[in-house]
Amino acid sequence: MIKPDWWIREMAKKGMIEPFEERLVREGVIS
Secondary structure (H helix, E strand, C coil): CCHHHHHHHHHHHCCCHHHHHHHHHHHHHCC
């Protein structure tokens, strides 16, 4: 499940993103 970039940043600020999800998001959304 790909999350919007703003959501990713918000969750990252709160520390709610798991390391594996963060990697998936970087590979899937940010090229």
